[in-house]
Amino acid sequence: MEKTKELLKKASIFSSLSDAELSEIVQNGRLKKIAKDSIIFRQGEEATGVYVVVKGRVKVYKLGVDGRQHILHIFGEGETFAEAAVFAGKTYPAFAEAVENSTVFYLYKDRFLYLIERKPSLALKMLGSQAKLLREFASKLEVISLREVSGRLAKYLLGQIEIASRKTKSGLEIRLPMNKTQLASYLGTVSETLSRTLKSLKEQGIIEEENHKIIIKKVEALKDLSG
Amino acid sequence: MEKTKELLKKASIFSSLSDAELSEIVQNGRLKKIAKDSIIFRQGEEATGVYVVVKGRVKVYKLGVDGRQHILHIFGEGETFAEAAVFAGKTYPAFAEAVENSTVFYLYKDRFLYLIERKPSLALKMLGSQAKLLREFASKLEVISLREVSGRLAKYLLGQIEIASRKTKSGLEIRLPMNKTQLASYLGTVSETLSRTLKSLKEQGIIEEENHKIIIKKVEALKDLSG
DNA sequence: CTAACTTTTTGATTTAAATCAATTTAAAAC
DNA sequence: GTTTTAAATTGATTTAAATCAAAAAGTTAG
Numbered sequence: 001m002e003k004t005k006e007l008l009k010k011a012s013i014f015s016s017l018s019d020a021e022l023s024e025i026v027q028n029g030r031l032k033k034i035a036k037d038s039i040i041f042r043q044g045e046e047a048t049g050v051y052v053v054v055k056g057r058v059k060v061y062k063l064g065v066d067g068r069q070h071i072l073h074i075f076g077e078g079e080t081f082a083e084a085a086v087f088a089g090k091t092y093p094a095f096a097e098a099v100e101n102s103t104v105f106y107l108y109k110d111r112f113l114y115l116i117e118r119k120p121s122l123a124l125k126m127l128g129s130q131a132k133l134l135r136e137f138a139s140k141l142e143v144i145s146l147r148e149v150s151g152r153l154a155k156y157l158l159g160q161i162e163i164a165s166r167k168t169k170s171g172l173e174i175r176l177p178m179n180k181t182q183l184a185s186y187l188g189t190v191s192e193t194l195s196r197t198l199k200s201l202k203e204q205g206i207i208e209e210e211n212h213k214i215i216i217k218k219v220e221a222l223k224d225l226s227g
Numbered sequence: 228m229e230k231t232k233e234l235l236k237k238a239s240i241f242s243s244l245s246d247a248e249l250s251e252i253v254q255n256g257r258l259k260k261i262a263k264d265s266i267i268f269r270q271g272e273e274a275t276g277v278y279v280v281v282k283g284r285v286k287v288y289k290l291g292v293d294g295r296q297h298i299l300h301i302f303g304e305g306e307t308f309a310e311a312a313v314f315a316g317k318t319y320p321a322f323a324e325a326v327e328n329s330t331v332f333y334l335y336k337d338r339f340l341y342l343i344e345r346k347p348s349l350a351l352k353m354l355g356s357q358a359k360l361l362r363e364f365a366s367k368l369e370v371i372s373l374r375e376v377s378g379r380l381a382k383y384l385l386g387q388i389e390i391a392s393r394k395t396k397s398g399l400e401i402r403l404p405m406n407k408t409q410l411a412s413y414l415g416t417v418s419e420t421l422s423r424t425l426k427s428l429k430e431q432g433i434i435e436e437e438n439h440k441i442i443i444k445k446v447e448a449l450k451d452l453s454g
Numbered sequence: 455c456t457a458a459c460t461t462t463t464t465g466a467t468t469t470a471a472a473t474c475a476a477t478t479t480a481a482a483a484c
Numbered sequence: 485g486t487t488t489t490a491a492a493t494t495g496a497t498t499t500a501a502a503t504c505a506a507a508a509a510g511t512t513a514g
Contacts, residue, residue, distance in 0.1 A: 123350035
């Protein structure tokens with residue numbers, strides 16, 4: 001219980017809650033450990049509650065008829081997911097799967113709605129995080145509507161620079177949050193094409209690759225490609 | 228004043244408000260008439276408030292470097308837009324432009340936030356509408372990540388059947404909410420290709436076209452195309 | 455350490471769609 | 485009703501990327 005509270009307090013959505021309120025939340029949901037690659041919920045299942053990522057990362061995706069995954073978003077620690085399902089629909093509109101061994105907190109729908117009604121700051125936080133997600137979707141739409149894969153990749157990398165890059169002496173370093181097959185799918189292409197596109201960028205000296213990191217050498221060149 | 232209140236009451240987000248609350252809102256914003264094709268705000272401008280469409284339709288889009296528009300959404304009467312900007316950022320992340328002669332209600336940011344904090348039902352309504360938008364974005368992502376234009380078009384039409392179709396003796400009738408150049412852009416293609424794709428569907432007897440309406444003759448065939 | 459499996463890369467070919475160019479049709483302005 | 489402007493269609497060509505096939509590199513398991 002106390003441990004759970006500690007974990008939840010780290011989640012941005014709950015950060016403004018008092019100790020008593022946190023206790024209330026803990027009592028109305030439960031912690032679930034999810035093994036890597038396990039499915040948390042399936043598209044079409046009844047949406048019975050919302051989730052908060054306490055540890056690890058969770059991938060939310062839709063499944064195409066050909067079996068391909070369209071990754072909508074990868075949620076990290078402290079982020080909430082599936083609220084939209086609880087508000088807008090009766091069923092989850094996508095799949096959720098743990099990318100790595102993860103822990104999530106599951107909060108029952110009714111209880112969640114009740115809390116939001118009573119705690120305006122929670123609602124505001126939530127509106128803020130949904131707005132953020134909306135922006136990300138919009139930016140992903142932008143990425144994907146570029147016709148050339150090199151442009152999409154460039155735009156993606158530029159986006160990653162904002163979110164998660166490290167400056168080193170050799171350049172801006174990005175650790176890809178997914179493997180290349182997944183990234184290809186995210187960019188609306190296939191792994192073969194992504195592989196060739198990366199190769200071409202490397203040959204032009206725009207990027208370098210090392211371990212699972214990409215080092216940006218020429219940010220300007222990426223900007224040119226992305227527009 | 229009274230007239231404005233009448234108009235606002237129709238907007239789903241305000242429908243649960245009392246007369247006094249509506250008055251408060253009316254006092255804290257103002258009605259703006261927007262001529263067709265006029266720009267309401269520009270990408271990068273400071274986000275000073277939210278908008279509610281009272282009459283007409285408003286297109287929200289991003290501008291590519293090549294001048295092409297990526298339409299994110301077209302908002303109709305009663306819908307709110309730009310809340311995300313107010314929550315998540317300092318500036319509007321896109322352009323807003325009236326598709327037809329429209330009237331919008333503009334609500335100042337601070338006032339809007341204050342109202343939400345005080346009125347939980349407003350927050351819930353808003354969360355619901357954001358969730359809906361999120362779903363639409365997700366579905367648009369699905370549409371656009373199909374590789375073939377025929378598939379994207381099919382998926383789009385199937386989606387429109389859900390939202391806005393009329394059954395007639397000749398089939399399911401859809402009135403396109405935008406012109407074909409815009410639709411092409413929405414589907415991530417160009418007007419020439421859309422034109423050819425529509426022609427091909429017509430030749431296969433899957434759809435017919437009349438005025439600005441599309442009549443679906445074979446729903447099953449569309450489903451095949453979309454997956 | 456070797457085997458089995460998965461992911462990534464490279465090559466050759468095919469294909470859908472973008473582009474370029476021009477015409478037809480429709481809508482708006484005069 | 486005629487002119488002007490914009491939208492939609494059609495044709496010919498080019499191009500980027502998907503597909504098919506196989507090898508190489510990297511991971512995991514026994």
